[in-house]
Amino acid sequence: MSILPLPSLLLLLFLLPFHVIPQPTTTQNDQTTLLNLKHFWSNPPSLSHWNQSSDPCGWPEITCTTATITGIDLQDKNIHGTVPPFICDLKNLTYLDLNYNYFTGDFPTALYNCKNLQYLNLSLNFFVGRIPDDISRLSQELRYLDLYNNNFTGDIPVSISRLSKLLSLQLHMNLFNGSFPEEIGYLNDLEELNLAYNGFKPSRLPLAFTRLKKLRKFYMAEANLIGELPANLSSMIALELLDLSMNQINGSIPSDLFMLKNLTEVYLSKTNLAGEIPDSIEAVNMTMIDLSENKLTGKIPDGFGKLMSLTNMSLMMNQLSGEIPVGIGRLRSLRNIRIFTNNLSGPLPPDFGRYSNLDIFEVSINQLTGNLPENLCYNGKLIGLSVFDNSLSGEIPKSLENCNTLKNFQVYGNRFSGTIPDGLWKVSMLETVMMSDNSFSGELPQELAPNVSTLEISNNRFSGQIPTSISSWTSLRVFKASNNLLDGALPQDITALPNLETLLLDGNRFTGEIPATIVSWRSLNTLNLGRNQLTGQIPVGLGSLETLTVMDLSRNKLSGQIPSQLGRQLVFLNLSDNNLNGIIPSQLNNGAFDKSFLNNPGLCSDNPSLGIRSCSSRSKTGSSKNSVKFVAMIASIAVILLIMSVLITRYVIVYYQRKKYGLDTKWNFTAFQKLNFTESTILPRLTENNVIGRGGSGTVYRVPVNRSGDFVAVKKISSKKDLDQRLEKEFLAEVEILSMIRHSNIVKLMGCISCDNSKLLVYEYLENRSLDRWLHQKQAPSSRGLNGSVRHMVLDWPTRLRIALGAARGLCYMHHDCVPPVVHRDVKSSNVLLDNEFNAKIADFGLARILAKESELNTMSTVAGSFGYMAPEYAHTTKVNEKIDVYSFGVILLELTTGKEASNGSEHSSLAEWAWKHALGGAPIVDVLDNEFKNPVYLNEMASVFKLGLWCTSHLPANRPSMKEVCQMLLGCSMAARTGKNVGDVADHIPLLKLEDV
Template sequence: MSILPLPFHFLLLFLLPFHVISQSTIQNDQNTLLNLKSFWSNPPPLNHWNQSSNPCSWPEITCTGTNITGVTIYNQDITGTLPPFICDLKNLIHLDLNYNYITGNFPTELYNCTNLRYLDLSQNSFVGKIPEDISRLSPELQYLSLFGNNFSGDIPISISKLSKLTSLQLHQNLFNGTFPQEIGYLNDLEELNLSFNKFTPSRLPESFTQLKWLQNFHMTEANLVGEIPRNFSGMPAMKLLDLSFNRLNGSIPNDLFLLKNLTEVYLYKNNLTGEIPDSIEALNMEIIDLSENKLTGKVPGGFGNLKQLTNLTLMFNQLSGEIPASIGRLPNLRDIRIFTNNFSGQLPPDFGRYSELAIFDVSKNQFTGNIPENLCYSTKLIGLVVYTNNLSGNIPKSLETCSSLRNLQLYDNQFSGEIPNGLWNVSSLENMMVSDNSFSGELPPEMAPNLSILEISNNKFSGEIPTGVSSWTNLRVFKGSNNLFSGGIPQNLTSLPNLETLLLDGNQLSGELPATIVSWNSLNTLNLSRNQLTGQIPAGLGFLKVLSVLDLSRNNLSGQIPELGRQLVSLDLSGNNLAGNIPAQLDNGAFEGSFRDNPGLCSNNPLLGLNSCSPRSQTTRSSKISSKSVAIIASIAAILFVLAVITTGYVIALYRRRKHDFNSNWKFTSFQKLTFTESTILPCLNDNHLIGQGGSGKVYKIPVNRSGDVVAVKKISIKKDIDLRLEKEFLAEVKTLSTIRHLNIVKLMGHISCDDSRLLVYEYLENRSLDRWLHRKQAPTSRGLTGSVRHVVLDWPKRLHIALGAARGLSYMHHDCCPAVVHRDVKSSNVLLDSAFNAKIADFGLAKILEKGNDFTMSTVAGSFGYMAPEYAHTTKVNEKIDVYSFGVILLELTTGKEVNDGNGHSSLAEWAIQHALGGEPIEDVLDNDVKKPVYLKEMTSVFKLGLWCTSRLPTNRPSMKEVCQMLQRCGPAVAVGTRKNGGDVVDHLPLLKLENV
């Protein structure tokens, strides 16, 4: 046994107290953490926190030696408040509780964490004001993030006393007061983000120019008003300046680009005027975004010296002149977007020759000359967009080998010659839009395998439609109007399963239409007018489930019209040689003008303006009845007569009893042939048949025969001389629905009225309203309505189908009814679903017929909170765009699964959605997890963006419902998106979505 030297025994005696103290500290910290877990009701993600394990082994805990110095509990669904004993962790330096559900006011308990350097409480549910004494936080604090909460009021002056702050993140709150200019005296501050708040309008404080080390500066949509500070000399180390979305005016300061360390400038979406400064010393500049202002003048020649520049974005200004040739030789330029200006002259020929150019968008200018030959020299070019200029000549042959090209838009120029053969077959090409030029040549037998949109209208293409068209399997849109195509329409053209729009009008096509339609299951729009087609209209067109627009006018078609009217919104068969009766489903005023200049057609509906069909021209069974049949019928009639006599007394008694019970003044007005009367409806208006109740009445589900057929009846009670509003709602609903016939609008079968009540009789839709399915409000099961609350989640294909159906209904009301109809109360509870989840717009109690082309002002505002367009709530101005806004909210409900007033601290779902999109967060983060799958992400993202566009604050920026229908039909592959720093997604301004207008 060895004996330790005496000095070592003394060393043990010396170290033992420190060991005991260390063990005691770790034990105390462990107890504090376990108390924290218990305070938060033992959340499952912290189950591994227990007495038997070392806290330093827990993934949420950071230790320095044996001291607990860091706690990071991110995205663990923590609820409740922050406990007062959190600072019992005496050595705590780093506290990150980001992305939970912690509530309460700002936790002043943190003042006791005297060593704290990093504090992140962002994306929680804190409320109230930031306390005036927030400077009592640790004087060592360097990082403070409170963004994504519900803090309001002012930002206190004392925050500027946290002198060691390098990063201050206060964006995405509800601040509605002021922020102190003293923030500008935080000498070490590198990042400042105050964006997405609603501060009291003010100018940008001059003191902010003293932030010498500032690298990141964000005041996006902080509601500032005023000019950019003149003096930037106080910020020599600044690398990133972001003052976008701030309603700034005036000109760009001349010394902005003199900051030699500046690498990124974002000033987009303001009201800046004047010219771009031409004094440039920031030679390390990588990104310049001055878009969506009112800038004038030329692009500075000094931009051609920015060898590190990767992104130049100047779109939506009033800039003019030629583009400096030196910009085309920048070695790192990847993305140039200068569309919608007044630029002229020729495009610099070296674009793409010296850099890996990916996006080249110069559309909507006045450029002349040719497309630069070397745009795809590096084979990195994704988008070539030059439409609406005065460009001419041929397409560069170099594009034949541009294997990266996905989006080609050359339309509305003066190009000529033939499309290079190889360009038709570029494997990555998705969109080819070359309409309105002078291109010639024939279509190739094979196309790019991924081609989705082919628009070649208004050119000089000739020859036949190739039989190899069957290989164009991904094609969704084919627009070839007004060319010189000849020959017949090949049978193979009908085998394209994804084709939605086919326009071949204004050509020289001849022969008969294909008798058999193979796979046009997605076809929505078909226009073959102004050709030389002969023969009969194929009966197969009547079986296309989604066909809504059909134009076969001005051909030589003959024979009878087949059954066509499944979902037709627009029909034109005029100028042919058709004959016979108009089919019953088309024989109504909705198709007025659809059959003119067909002398052989007839109809007994005077609205169609055709010859009357004489009884002799109709084939009836009566002319073929044999004498034996007459005898049988006579015998049956005699028997029925006897039975009638026997039951007369019973019928009279029953009638008198019902007359006594229900008041004999009920009047039933039907809008179609029905097999029931008011005597079937009235006895069932009781709670046993009640299925819903709204602001203007109750809704009943009532059986009308032994076969199980049911109707929905809405009862509106009228109090004489008091409830005039309800009477007006009833008359509006009847007037509107009695004139509308469309597959996506609920059918009003009739109405029943007496002195004090009104009944509307609708078709019954088995799956009830959309909101019940989206928001778990006792949605029907797959077997129909039950008393249970078993919720069946609508998958994404059904949601997209519902969105498109509802859009078609509204589009018909806005664009095809004369005068147009505005619903005024579009919401998910007014979108009804039949057994196949076909959507139908319902509840027109607030509808109003508009005189075509005129707006009008309502005396009162009607509608539902969260769905009402902003201008409607303030001005009561009514036009179709208020319905577009409401429909946009429904799209946001379909994609996110959120309810309309679930705005996460914002006033509504629409407001929350646009704040999220502009905040730069991934859109897929907000999509409904119940249906979000990788295969659907692209479509869901596109529909979400469409919802944002529909809910644009300015009515003029919203699309029409006709455009919405078109976008929904091609929502997936037609969107090309580029991400903008701190600005959300900016669409590459394809015609599909225009988020720049939101």
């Protein structure tokens, strides 16, 4: 639930006077009207105290003025239905708040008869259709109109601008897909305007909007704005907050934008702004500025050093160059600075942190030189330090060893040298330490902070032995120490780390044997001990590690045979350049390990693809004659086959083309929109080379449809005879559902092609394919690291949050806006598809069904779905309602926050079961969050989404939220993330975890 802006609160106080003086009894007519409302809404329990025997002026939802009802506040009362005409029989009604309920239908034009209405809030409901063209028939006294988070479509009518006394107009997060009127600019008294998160047709920001001289807050994020910004934004003299992020605005920032004296917050991220930041920055009261992810060039103006109230500065992901102005380091209010991914050079201002409570310092991926400022944590508030991929040098400031708030320390990819201050290793809050690719020296610490889960020190000059006290580093999940000068034997204690997932110690000087007894490596999935001087045999215990998938022991002095237990789950193995002997175990004796055993003279295999000597003992003596005969026989057969192929090739080609692609079959092609291709374009291209996925009910192809490089996705339903009836039903269900659904977060069905024995569905093609590929690195794009190692591209947290919100909106539309509502039944990360901008769309409705009645449970004849995603009641009773989709979506939220797969919780549990046990066990939530991108900046948001995932996966369906509530929570997290506000109020709406919910 959103917090009302200050003018609205003042208006609320004006409209809702305190009950200080006892009021006379309300009129009988007004009481009758209220009781009729209660009856009309089927007597909701929340209004049980509305009765004939009590005075309505004493009801908490009612405000009276001189015995007359003037206000009704029914927010969050679980009321269903519509708004009846007789509500306006309350002739003196000035205040009506119906937000956060379940009202449906078109905009309630019955409210036109409430002639004195000043405050109207219909937000967070399920109203649909267009806002009526005659909405100006609402009370001309109306000051506040809030239609936020409904499902209104079409245009915003011009007539809304005739409500001339409006102070606040809230229309964000609807489904508007038409235009918005520039005449809104004539609402002279308007103080707050929110049109964000709507799919308007591409439009420029109207020049007329700059006439809004009283407008304080203007939100129009993700509203399909294009073109350049108007040049005279400074005429909006009262503007305090401007949010135009996530649009397609281009051009440069208007030079007068920063002359606005009241402006405190600016968000222009994810637009296409180019050019330089204006030199004349006079908005001395500005507290927050976000110009990130644009195309800004030039220097950071010195004027930023005059913004004495600035707390948050976000200029990341632009093309800014030059040095950082020294004055920025002296801003006393500065807390967060994010200027990473630019072309900035020169030294860091030495006063950073000296005068302010700096908590986030991110200047990574630039060309900065010189030392780290000595006083970054001077006031003891620094949480995150990210300076990686620069050319910084010198030693790490000793002052950081007293920075007890520090959680994230990322300095890799620089030219730092010297030893690490001893106290820095022990900072109590420290979780992530990444200092690879520098010239650090010294030995590893005997003591490491208890919460450190990631320690990366590769490509430095660390020396000495691994301390035996490493067994106390129990939180460690990732330990990367490749290419250092570490020596001695590997201590047995290193195998006692219960949470270790990645261990890279290659390229050092280790000697002795690999510890024979594997104590606690039950989570290890990557082990690299290559390029050392290890001796002895490969421990048999490595073969018992069920999670180990990558192992490199190459270029050592290992001997003996390869344990037969190895290979059950390995996807990469390198044992080359050792002294191993014997026969390759059967599970490793295949082409997948073709370079895994090279340069081991004692190894042998009868599989020539492995590139090592054969184990065959047969003598080659006397076999030359047989070989000649054999070759002659093969040559004769080849000639015969060649002649036969020439004779039948033409017939085979013609037959194959016509039979395989069904060109002799009569196809029915039904298009659901105007298309520039036909079935003859699709059918010949359903080849193996175009396959992009296979599922239980068919194969999916990526098919080119024109020379411009456009593609469609074609799902071919299998046609096995014993499945004909079931697959026919699935085909008809998917066509029926998708042909009537139109939503930006649901995959678009372009057409269907069918004949007697084949069914094809033609969808829009989404370039980034499915979410699970990105979360779980299933053929996701990758890049090469500095050492030639493969680095998978990882979705950052803001992208994951946007994906979650998009998918939630799609499901919300299905559950609450389709008539009748639609239940998907197979929600999972592989059915969340991503376009080239990572917008999420729900796909694969082959298992979906239409519910006969909104609140009725339908019993399906068979259970369908995917392990790890199925709600408990669905698997046991086959009873279906929307709450099974909520459960499945909750699992996706857990995947997004933990990085784990739905079926990968622990040894005998799913992800949801594992997450609940962890939460109820009282362990910190941060322990389960994905280490790939864990960042202190996002921890609160990630924790809130994790909690929301738990709520969605409650054991009892009644305890789960609706998708509408899920959308509201995710939107709250998204807006909090962009504004820098605390997301605690979002998490507060999530019920306390209870044992019965497991």
